Amino acid sequence: MTTTTGATGAGIEVRGVRRAFGSVLAVDDITLTAAPGEVTALIGPNGSGKTTLMLMLASLLVPDRGEIRIDGFDPVTQPADVRARIGWMPDGFGTWDSLKVREVLSIIASAYRVPTDVADERIAELLSSLHLADLADRPARVLSRGQKQRLGLARALVNDPSVLVLDEPASGLDPRSRIELRDVLRGLAAQGRTVLVSSHILTELQEVADRAVIVARGRTVQTQAVGTNGDAVARYRVRALDPAALLAALADLGVSVTTIAGDAEFFVAGEAKAAELLGELVRRGVPVTSFATTQGELETAYLAATEDRR
Numbered sequence: 505m506t507t508t509t510g511a512t513g514a515g516i517e518v519r520g521v522r523r524a525f526g527s528v529l530a531v532d533d534i535t536l537t538a539a540p541g542e543v544t545a546l547i548g549p550n551g552s553g554k555t556t557l558m559l560m561l562a563s564l565l566v567p568d569r570g571e572i573r574i575d576g577f578d579p580v581t582q583p584a585d586v587r588a589r590i591g592w593m594p595d596g597f598g599t600w601d602s603l604k605v606r607e608v609l610s611i612i613a614s615a616y617r618v619p620t621d622v623a624d625e626r627i628a629e630l631l632s633s634l635h636l637a638d639l640a641d642r643p644a645r646v647l648s649r650g651q652k653q654r655l656g657l658a659r660a661l662v663n664d665p666s667v668l669v670l671d672e673p674a675s676g677l678d679p680r681s682r683i684e685l686r687d688v689l690r691g692l693a694a695q696g697r698t699v700l701v702s703s704h705i706l707t708e709l710q711e712v713a714d715r716a717v718i719v720a721r722g723r724t725v726q727t728q729a730v731g732t733n734g735d736a737v738a739r740y741r742v743r744a745l746d747p748a749a750l751l752a753a754l755a756d757l758g759v760s761v762t763t764i765a766g767d768a769e770f771f772v773a774g775e776a777k778a779a780e781l782l783g784e785l786v787r788r789g790v791p792v793t794s795f796a797t798t799q800g801e802l803e804t805a806y807l808a809a810t811e812d813r814r
Contacts, residue, residue, distance in 0.1 A: 513575030513589065513666045515539045515698040516561060521570030522722075523556055530556040531567070532722035538700045538715075540666070543693045545713035545730070546702040547806055553722040554671070554702045555595065561669050561700070562592040574667055575698075588616070591665035593656045595672040595702075601645035605636055605655055608644055609662050616663040623662070630658040635684065649676030657688070667698040674705055686712045710802045718809045726809045730802055740778060741798045743767045745791035753788045757781070769798060 516538035523531040531553040538544035546554050559565040560572060563579035563586045572578065577585040600608060606627060613623035631637045634654045639647065647655065653676050660668060670689075674682050682705075689712050693699050703709055709716065710730065718726040744750035747766040754761050754768055759781070762769045772778040782795050 513540055513698065514573065515575065516544075516667060516669075516700055517571070517573040518557070518561075519571045521557065521560065521567045521572060523553075523560060523565060523567050529722055531560075534570075534719060534722065534724050536717045536724060536727065538667075538698050540698045541693055541696050542714040543689050543699040543701060543712050545709040545716040545802070546700055546719065547704075547706065547709065547716060547802070548719035549810055552719045554719060557719075558592075558594075558669050558671050558700075558702065562590060563587060564592075588663070589666045591660035591663065591668045591670075593660040593668075593670045593673055595675065602643060604641050604643055605647070606631070606640040608655065609658055612659050612662045618663060626662060626664065627658075630661055633688065634658050635681075650678055650681055653677055654681065657685075661692075665697070668692060668700065670699070670701045672703055673701060674703055674708055682708055706803045706806060713802070716802055716805065718806055720810050726805060728805060737771050737773045737804050738778070738797045739769060739771050739804060741767050741769045741794070741796060742785070742792060743794040744785075745793060749790050750785070750792070753785055753790050757784060767794075771804070 516536070518534055518536045521531055521534045522529075534553060534557055536544070536546070546557070548554055556565065560567050561574065561579065563583040566580055572580075574586045575589050577589070579586045600611075603611070609627045609630065610623065613627065618626070631640050634657060636651070636654055636658060639651060639655075644652070644655065653673060657670070657673055660670065674685055677685060686708065689699055689701065693714070701709070701713070713730045716726075716728055716730050717724060718728075741764070742750060742754075743766070747768075750768055751761065751763065754770070759770050772781060778795075782792065785792050
């Protein structure tokens with residue numbers, strides 16, 4: 505995908521944003537930064553304000569208070585500048601059912617005043633990279649949910665944005681398409697673009713995100729780097745040919761364990777400690793057959809940050 509000349513910008517800056525709908529407070533106090541060259545994950549339970557925030561980033565809603573900047577521009581006072589730089593993909597992508605896939609992208613390109621020759625080249629590139637080429641001349645109404653999601657991403661990219669705001673882009677995608685989406689998002693970040701993505705599929709975000717912002721009840725509750733903290737806590741599951749010997753060894757080592765069908769599950773702070781624990785089990789003669797994470801650092805952080813929902 506061709507790198508946009510505006511790809512290296514200031515990214516997304518949100519400070520103390522609030523938005524209410526009558527008596528319903530959708531966003532109370534959200535602060536976050538999404539930097540160019542990174543994929544930032546926005547995660548939180550349903551009703552935590554994620555979609556409302558994204559609508560404000562896309563200049564489609566005005567915050568009641570707080571500040572938002574997209575590459576240094578204010579969506580409230582400079583919406584045209586923001587819309588020229590942003591690629592917005594909402595959850596629940598809608599399109600014109602009677603139009604063909606290629607026509608949908610051509611109309612969006614025209615709306616952004618992309619020159620025809622540039623638009624044609626960009627659309628051909630997007631159709632190929634998002635595996636839509638064989639659907640280019642089919643009407644949008646025949647697309648599956650996953651195919652519409654890919655078309656929605658193509659639509660968000662047609663103006664060659666420096667900032668991408670994607671709400672549940674993996675929804676409805678099959679496993680192969682999700683893997684391909686991860687590659688696309690990493691590629692876009694590598695070009696210097698800012699990518700903010702919301703998803704409930706935390707295992708997918710763990711693989712693609714550089715940073716995670718956890719929100720709950722309309723507030724930012726935690727921000728953390730992903731995959732760079734050597735002491736990050738993760739949940740591991742261990743299986744052995746002799747479950748009794750495994751449990752006895754873990755108890756002797758002071759590890760707090762939950763047993764599931766003879767396997768042992770427990771939390772370990774960091775891969776180095778996990779490797780040390782595995783080595784100790786082997787030294788004690790425990791016949792370990794499986795030792796793997798069942799819950800990554802992002803899932804662990806999310807569950808801890810939203811513990812009050814229990």
